[in-house]
Structure formats: C-alpha cells, structure tokens
Ligand code: AMP
C-alpha cells in the first residue's frame with residue numbers, strides 16, 4: 390500500500406511539473422474601437438485578462454469623452470464644473486500638474502479653441518482672429534479649481550482630456566494586467582503604445598514610428614516596459630485654400646502649432662507622462678523640447694523635423710534603428 394501511494398504522489402508531482410513547464414501563456418488579441426481610435430491589443434495570458442482590459446477601456450471612455458453627452462467630462466463642460474469621480478479628479482489633477490511642468494504648452498483648457506476649429510465635430514473651419522482672441526480669454530489651466538472631487542471652471546471654460554486620456558488609460562491597463570499576473574503584452578491604443586514586459590521569448594517589443602509624410606515608417610524602437618507615444622499634426626488635419634491646419638493647438642496663439650516638427654514620439658515608463666509630453670513637445674519645437682529633456686531627464690524622445698531629419702535623445706541611441714540608411718539622424722546629448 391505504502392509504495393503505491395508514494396509512487397502515485399511522485400507521478401503526480403512529475404505531472405504537475407511537466408504541465409507547469411508546458412503552460413506558456415497563450416497569445417490573445419483583440420481590436421477595439423474606442424476613444425475615437427482603433428486599438429490593437431495583444432496579451433499573453435488568460436482570456437479573462439483581455440476581457441477585463443476591454444471593459445476597462447469602455448469604462449474610462451465613458452468618463453473622459455468630451456463628446457459623449459453621458460460622460461463626466463461632458464457634464465463638467467456643460468455646467469462649468471461639478472462633482473466628478475475620484476478617477477476623473479485624479480486625471481484632471483495629474484494633467485494640471487503636467488500643464489504647469491510644460492509651462493502651458495500642454496493646456497487642457499484649450500477645448501473652446503479646439504472646438505472652434507471643428508476638430509471635435511469634423512465641422513472644420515478657420516475661426517476669425519477676433520473669435521480666437523475671445524476664446525483664448527478662457528484658456529488658462531491655472532484658472533481650473535480642483536478641490537478633492539469638485540471641479541470649477543472659469544465662465545465659458547471647458548476641458549479637453551484628448552491629449553492625456555489614452556496615456557492614462559494605458560497606465561490603468563498596465564496595472565490591471567500586472568495584477569492579473571500578465572508579464573507580456575503590447576497595447577496599441579491608436580498611436581499610444583504600451584509595452585508590458587518583453588515578448589515571451591525575452592526580446593524587446595518592436596514599435597515602429599510612422600513617417601508623418603508617407604505610408605511607411607521612419608524607424609523602429611525596441612523597448613520593454615515602456616510607453617511609446619507619438620503626436621503629430623498628420624494624425625488629424627484639414628486643408629483650406631492651400632493651407633493645412635492640424636489638431637495640435639498652441640495655447641499661446643490659438644492656432645495649430647507651427648513648431649517645425651512633424652511628429653514627436655516620447656518614450657517613458659508612464660503612459661500619462663509620455664502622452665502629455667508628446668503633445669506638449671510638439672507645441673514647443675525642437676529647441677524648447679531639448680531644454681525640457683535636459684531639465685527633467687525622465688523621458689526620451691524621437692523628433693521628426695518638417696524636412697524629414699530625425700533627432701533622438703541620447704537614451705534611444707542604441708534602441709532606435711532608422712528605416713532609411715540615408716536618414717539624417719542627430720543624437721541630442723546633455
Ligand atoms: P495628442 O494626440 O495626444 O497629441 O492630443 C491631441 C489632442 O489634444 C487634440 O486633438 C486636442 O483635442 C487636444 N489638444 C490640442 N492641442 C492641445 C494642447 N496644446 N494642450 C492640450 N490638449 C491639446
């Protein structure tokens with residue numbers, strides 16, 4: 390009796406060992422249309438983890454959408470403020486801090502101007518200088534009062550979280566997947582890429598940077614545990630009388646930013662920071678953006694200039710490979 394039991398237990402232990410060796414997490418993918426973009430999700434783990442990611446995206450979209458009449462943000466903009474959930478308050482609070490850090494190059498109160506240009510409704514138009522001047526009167530993140538969960542806006546003011554919501558969402562999804570035990574995932578939230586861990590084989594994730602002026606790529610970054618977020622006028626624009634007007638607004642002028650950059654890709658450990666900075670550095674232009682990097686050093690960036698030249702901050706030198714051997718690449722050093 391005794392030997393049989395022992396043999397049985399040993400056999401069971403071997404079986405358990407073998408099954409744990411063989412249970413590589415399964416690749417699961419989904420495509421979701423949310424937050425006005427197509428999201429491609431790849432998760433190595435169980436199916437529940439992917440389902441949880443999808444419902445979390447929907448949940449956050451319902452809070453932060455500026456156009457959904459049932460969102461919390463919509464109510465704040467309609468009523469000039471009000472009580473919001475802890476989650477919305479946390480995002481507004483973190484975003485206001487980033488507006489301060491970028492000296493207003495990022496300004497989440499720019500919404501009245503964004504709306505006047507038609508970027509939220511697709512009813513594109515070029516507002517008059519008088520209209521822009523008047524709207525700029527209420528664009529100032531320092532006039533947003535946030536007291537715990539109560540928001541108050543200046544009269545006529547409105548918030549736009551479009552520059553930060555996907556980055557914040559990526560951070561929430563990273564936390565959710567980590568808690569679910571997922572060690573490997575790539576979440577592409579429409580230009581906001583979040584690389585969780587490495588690929589299952591231990592290699593870094595390869596994230597391509599789009600060519601702002603064509604169909605292809607300017608290069609590829611190989612990263613792990615990083616947010617890679619690109620902003621560029623090419624993502625949303627319209628043309629009138631031979632002029633191109635894009636969706637990244639310089640809060641100082643109320644016009645689409647003319648900074649000499651076609652796109653900015655920010656690499657950071659946090660999605661929110663990367664998202665906020667990719668927008669802000671697009672407004673700043675290369676010189677101010679370089680100064681910002683030298684001052685903070687908590688992110689790296691790839692800049693694509695309007696003439697096609699590439700600039701990378703030093704930390705990306707070994708992880709970026711340019712698509713074209715002819716590309717002019719300059720490394721920015723401290
Ligand atoms: P992103 O794609 O992250 O660069 O965000 C761009 C979106 O943020 C635009 O479509 C606008 O809704 C909004 N936006 C434009 N300019 C600014 C700005 N200077 N600061 C904050 N949000 C902005």
Ligand code: MG
Nearest residue numbers: 552664665668
């Ligand atoms: Mg952004």
